[in-house]
Amino acid sequence: MSQWFMVTLVGKDQIGIVSKITMALYQVGCHLGETSMLRLGGNFTIMMMVSYTGLAPTLENLLAPLAKELQLHIHIDAIEGQLHQHQEPTVRISVHGADRAGIVAQVTQALAQVGLNILNLESDVGGDTNNPFYVMHLEGTATVDLPTIEMALQNLLNSQPDLKVTVQLIETVMM
Amino acid sequence: MAILKILTYPDPQLKNLAAPVTAFDEDLQTFLVDLEETMRTGPGGVGIAAPQVGRFERIVIVDVSCKSKITHHGRLVLINPEISEWEGFDIGREGCMSVPDYTGNVIRATQIHLVAQDETGTVHEYDMEGYEARAVQHEIDHLDGLLFIDRLVSRRHDLFQRKVYQPKPKN
Numbered sequence: 001m002s003q004w005f006m007v008t009l010v011g012k013d014q015i016g017i018v019s020k021i022t023m024a025l026y027q028v029g030c031h032l033g034e035t036s037m038l039r040l041g042g043n044f045t046i047m048m049m050v051s052y053t054g055l056a057p058t059l060e061n062l063l064a065p066l067a068k069e070l071q072l073h074i075h076i077d078a079i080e081g082q083l084h085q086h087q088e089p090t091v092r093i094s095v096h097g098a099d100r101a102g103i104v105a106q107v108t109q110a111l112a113q114v115g116l117n118i119l120n121l122e123s124d125v126g127g128d129t130n131n132p133f134y135v136m137h138l139e140g141t142a143t144v145d146l147p148t149i150e151m152a153l154q155n156l157l158n159s160q161p162d163l164k165v166t167v168q169l170i171e172t173v174m175m
Numbered sequence: 176m177a178i179l180k181i182l183t184y185p186d187p188q189l190k191n192l193a194a195p196v197t198a199f200d201e202d203l204q205t206f207l208v209d210l211e212e213t214m215r216t217g218p219g220g221v222g223i224a225a226p227q228v229g230r231f232e233r234i235v236i237v238d239v240s241c242k243s244k245i246t247h248h249g250r251l252v253l254i255n256p257e258i259s260e261w262e263g264f265d266i267g268r269e270g271c272m273s274v275p276d277y278t279g280n281v282i283r284a285t286q287i288h289l290v291a292q293d294e295t296g297t298v299h300e301y302d303m304e305g306y307e308a309r310a311v312q313h314e315i316d317h318l319d320g321l322l323f324i325d326r327l328v329s330r331r332h333d334l335f336q337r338k339v340y341q342p343k344p345k346n
Contacts, residue, residue, distance in 0.1 A: 086276050088278055171268065171306070172219075172268040173219070173221065173267060173270070173310055174218050174219020174278075175217070175219050175223070175272065175314065
């Protein structure tokens, strides 16, 4: 009987992390589910659903030598999640502005207040050390309409008029 | 009347090239009734192509009239359809009865000119845009053995730019 685990790996980026880790899992009979793998600030980060027939400590022991070799922190949790439970995002929000502390916190606070559930969010810092700018994209599910979301953001935008926020409904053509 | 079985990815038959329809006979009419009934049972139900139910002929039904505030042509039976002109492009999200539990972003023309026969074989021409044009392009792909997942663009890095929300001026 296999069980889903959430496997987290983080470490300095180098060539071959994905191939070595996933090959090691494949060779012990693991299946991969949904994953997110990306480079953040020179680190490579992996979060992945792994289906395995044993226990978390066994899986961790299997990966430990390789994680050590690649200098990756590893963390494993048994999870209740399953596949085939996708939620379709209904709204997409893009934000950019001069970088400062609080953009993500303030925008998402306003969104949470109208019940928006974030399904994915990515953000990045561009520009240079003297003039950094912040870019954030998120998708989520909302039960309220577009004007309600826009209204929720209005106070924030009044106080920080240089922030550019785009709110769009995602219209999925289902055939 | 019957609800037909939908082929789902990764069934290799979905890659088959569909043949032109030559006989506009009783059998075709019966099939069209079943095809439309099958379409209407789907989660979106705005379009279906014959290869999705294992009939590899160039037959599509599209009906996006359930969407409000869009221009459309109502219920359309499109036989041997051909897009003769494309204009503009847009990224939009699509889902498909043949690809359950997955949606993705696909680039499609925003306006098309379409030539197609109806169930009697009469030729019609249509100018379509937006949602309806997207649905038709998606369905015609099925006739050529293509699914929307063959045309996916990244979910992560698309820049959607349609409506820019700007702060209201302070009074």
